[in-house]
Amino acid sequence: MDAHTALQHTLISLLWSPMERTIDTVISAQGLDATAGTARIHELTEQEKTSRARKAAGACVAIGVVSLAIPLVHFVLPWFMLIVASVVYKKVSQQSAVLMEATGPCPKCGATMSIEEQTLEWPIEWNCQGCRKSTSMMPAESSAETAEPSAE
Numbered sequence: 001m002d003a004h005t006a007l008q009h010t011l012i013s014l015l016w017s018p019m020e021r022t023i024d025t026v027i028s029a030q031g032l033d034a035t036a037g038t039a040r041i042h043e044l045t046e047q048e049k050t051s052r053a054r055k056a057a058g059a060c061v062a063i064g065v066v067s068l069a070i071p072l073v074h075f076v077l078p079w080f081m082l083i084v085a086s087v088v089y090k091k092v093s094q095q096s097a098v099l100m101e102a103t104g105p106c107p108k109c110g111a112t113m114s115i116e117e118q119t120l121e122w123p124i125e126w127n128c129q130g131c132r133k134s135t136s137m138m139p140a141e142s143s144a145e146t147a148e149p150s151a152e
């Protein structure tokens with residue numbers, strides 16, 4: 001490997017975060033043929049999980065603290081927000097990935113759907129902006145095992 005190639009590899013590894021990957025997805029909608037899309041996923045590190053959870057719980061605590069200034073409300077809300085904060089902390093720290101963006105053609109009208117950044121939870125339920133059809137997106141690699149349509 002010459003110096004040029006080595007430099008290129010270093011640059012690519014710096015720019016291309018190993019925590020982020022693009023996967024193929026299957027977009028399905030009831031009664032229609034599934035289409036193929038892609039999703040960009042950011043896997044959270046332990047550090048990121050903790051800092052996200054702290055921020056979310058901190059926001060709850062902040063609301064509780066602010067509510068101390070409100071008559072009557074301050075008897076209940078601060079305690080309630082402490083409970084909410086602990087629940088939120090647990091929930092957020094369990095989230096392991098964030099969906100950065102996902103795109104693909106709508107199974108009904110064919111319009112390109114783009115899904116904004118959100119916490120990743122499969123399947124991703126999404127209404128087409130064009131035709132309001134509700135669709136659900138699943139990773140393509142696991143679709144082999146979970147292809148059986150649920151009897152609904």
Ligand SMILES: [Zn+2]
Binds near residue numbers: 108128131132133
């Ligand atoms: Zn559509």
